[in-house]
Amino acid sequence: MPGRWSAGLALIAGIFCGTAAQAQDAVAGFYRGKNIQMVIGSSPGGGYDLYGRLVARHMGKYIPGQPNVVASNMSGAGSIVATQHIAIAAPKDGTVIGAIFPGALVEQLVGDKGKIKYDARKLNFIGSANNELYVCIVRADAGVTDFPDFLKRNVLIGASAAGGSTRDFPLLLNNLFGANFKIVSGYPGSNEILLAIEKGEVQGTCGVGWSTVSVQRSQWLRDGFIKIVAQEGMRSAAELDKQGVPLAYSFAKTPRDQQVMQVHYEPLSFGRPFIAAAEVPADRIEALQAAFMKAMEDPDLRSEAERLRLDIAPASGKEVAAIVNKIYDLPQEIIDAARAAIGSK
Numbered sequence: 001m002p003g004r005w006s007a008g009l010a011l012i013a014g015i016f017c018g019t020a021a022q023a024q025d026a027v028a029g030f031y032r033g034k035n036i037q038m039v040i041g042s043s044p045g046g047g048y049d050l051y052g053r054l055v056a057r058h059m060g061k062y063i064p065g066q067p068n069v070v071a072s073n074m075s076g077a078g079s080i081v082a083t084q085h086i087a088i089a090a091p092k093d094g095t096v097i098g099a100i101f102p103g104a105l106v107e108q109l110v111g112d113k114g115k116i117k118y119d120a121r122k123l124n125f126i127g128s129a130n131n132e133l134y135v136c137i138v139r140a141d142a143g144v145t146d147f148p149d150f151l152k153r154n155v156l157i158g159a160s161a162a163g164g165s166t167r168d169f170p171l172l173l174n175n176l177f178g179a180n181f182k183i184v185s186g187y188p189g190s191n192e193i194l195l196a197i198e199k200g201e202v203q204g205t206c207g208v209g210w211s212t213v214s215v216q217r218s219q220w221l222r223d224g225f226i227k228i229v230a231q232e233g234m235r236s237a238a239e240l241d242k243q244g245v246p247l248a249y250s251f252a253k254t255p256r257d258q259q260v261m262q263v264h265y266e267p268l269s270f271g272r273p274f275i276a277a278a279e280v281p282a283d284r285i286e287a288l289q290a291a292f293m294k295a296m297e298d299p300d301l302r303s304e305a306e307r308l309r310l311d312i313a314p315a316s317g318k319e320v321a322a323i324v325n326k327i328y329d330l331p332q333e334i335i336d337a338a339r340a341a342i343g344s345k
Contacts, residue, residue, distance in 0.1 A: 024064055027287045031065030034095060038071040039086060041079030041100040043189035047212030049073065050308060051129050051272045052099030055292070058301040062291035067095075075188050078164030079104040080116070083275065087118035092277045094284035097126055099274050102267035103165050105324055110263060110339045111163050121328060122278040124285045125270075125317040127292040130211070130310075132271020134165060134232035135240075136173075136248070137213060138204030139197060140224055147246050150229045151179040158193040158202035159185045165207030166193055168342045169232055172264055173206065173248065175341045176257055181206075191216070197226070206230070209271070210237060215309040233268045256337070259330065263338035266327050270320040289317040 040052035056071040063069075074082040079100035090096040105123075108116040136150065144150045151173065159167035166187070173179040184201075187193045190208045194217055197204060210231070213221070220226045230248045231240050249265060252258040274292060276285060295301055296314035305312050 024287075027283050028064035030094070030284065031063055031067040031287075034065070034067045036060065036063070036067050036069045036094075037090075037096045038069050039082050039090070039096060039098045040071055040073045041075065041082030041098060041104065042073065043075040043191055044073050045191040045216075046189045047209045047215070047310075048079075048099060048101065048272065049191075050215070050310060054301060054305060054308070054310065055099065055129060055274065055295060057304075058298050059291050059295040062294040062298075064287050077115075077161050078107070078167075080107055080111075080163050083120075083123075084117055086275060086277055087123060090277065092279035094276060094280045094288065097274055097276045097288065099272065101165065102132070102270055102273055103163065103168065103264075105270075105273065105275075106263065106267055106327055107163050109328065109335050110168075110342060111344050119278075120324060124276040124278060124280055125320040125324070126274035126276060126285075126288050127296070127317050128270035128274065128315040128320050129272035129296065130313040131235070131315070132233070132268045133210045133235070133237050133240075134169060134207050134268060135210045135213060135228050135245075136170070136204065136206040136230040136232065137197075137208065137226045137228055139200075140227055142203045144204075144227060144229060147230045147248070147251070151177055154180045154182055156203045157181045157183045158187055158196045158205045159183050159207075160187050160189060160193070161185055162343075166190065166205050167207070168264065169207030170205075171342045172261070175343070176260065177251060204229075207232060210240070211309075211311055218309075232265060234262065234265050235269075256334070259334045260338045260341055263327060263330060263335065264342070266323065269323050270315050273320055285317075292317070 038056040040049050042048040053071045056069040060067055060069040082098050083100050083104040086098045105120040138144045157170045167185050170181045170183055174181055190212055193205050196202045228245050231245055232248050236247050249261050252261055
């Protein structure tokens with residue numbers, strides 16, 4: 001009897017391995033000789049652009065068939081333009097993936113429902129390259145002493161468009177904490193906002209990645225040109241904790257306000273998400289997910305990330321999906337309050 005069981009198990013294992021090998025061969029056959037377009041939902045030069053291009057340079061060698069991954073930028077509305085393109089207009093065969101802002105995955109909950117044509121829960125999640133932390137920064141010559149003082153002043157804040165964190169996060173502080181920021185919207189992305197701060201067009205910004213500031217404007221920190229006044233997210237950074245920079249979340253007055261902030265801040269747990277359309281065949285999605293996670297451990301990618309001072313803290317596609325579903329399962333009353341907090345109707 002044991003011999004029969006062993007033979008049966010061996011047969012089943014052989015069938016499984018053969019089926020898996022066939023699926024792998026089919027995916028390799030599809031991708032061989034092709035290009036995959038990596039659509040980066042931000043303007044060139046910003047933190048999301050750096051992460052997107054880093055992944056594009058290393059992911060292809062782990063995808064069966066070893067296709068070329070070619071990066072291009074499609075900025076607009078906090079990556080909503082890029083997400084919409086991937087979900088609706090782009091080919092659905094696995095040859096187009098996106099590197100987007102996390103806020104684009106909750107925009108249908110908290111933003112203008114009329115302009116969202118995709119259901120984020122139905123997208124395929126390839127993974128996330130790190131968990132992000134956003135910050136509020138202000139020019140030192142603005143005279144701001146700390147976060148409570150920042151909230152009281154009429155600081156000129158540079159921002160992108162509705163749906164982008166640099167516009168929505170300061171508006172959240174205006175409406176939830178009674179801040180007095182004057183928000184100047186319309187900048188294409190964080191890189192342009194930082195340039196505007198440098199030129200004195202605006203005095204500061206919120207909702208910009210800490211990794212972006214610490215890498216691209218490290219001299220500002222070294223020279224004391226700017227002050228970091230708040231951390232925006234559900235979890236803080238040890239280096240900013242040591243400097244006494246508080247979490248904005250800790251200033252919430254009630255548990256309800258904390259949940260409202262959670263709607264906006266929890267997506268930072270998957271700070272650099274990569275997505276594909278819902279209709280992409282499952283075997284290709286599985287191959288892309290596996291290739292992404294292997295690329296995250298690639299020594300060359302890690303070495304390059306270290307040179308660029310980019311944090312790598314990957315999450316799998318399944319982990320990203322679980323967090324997205326967690327946000328969408330929050331009570332409707334909290335979702336409605338989160339919408340109202342950023343001026344959405």
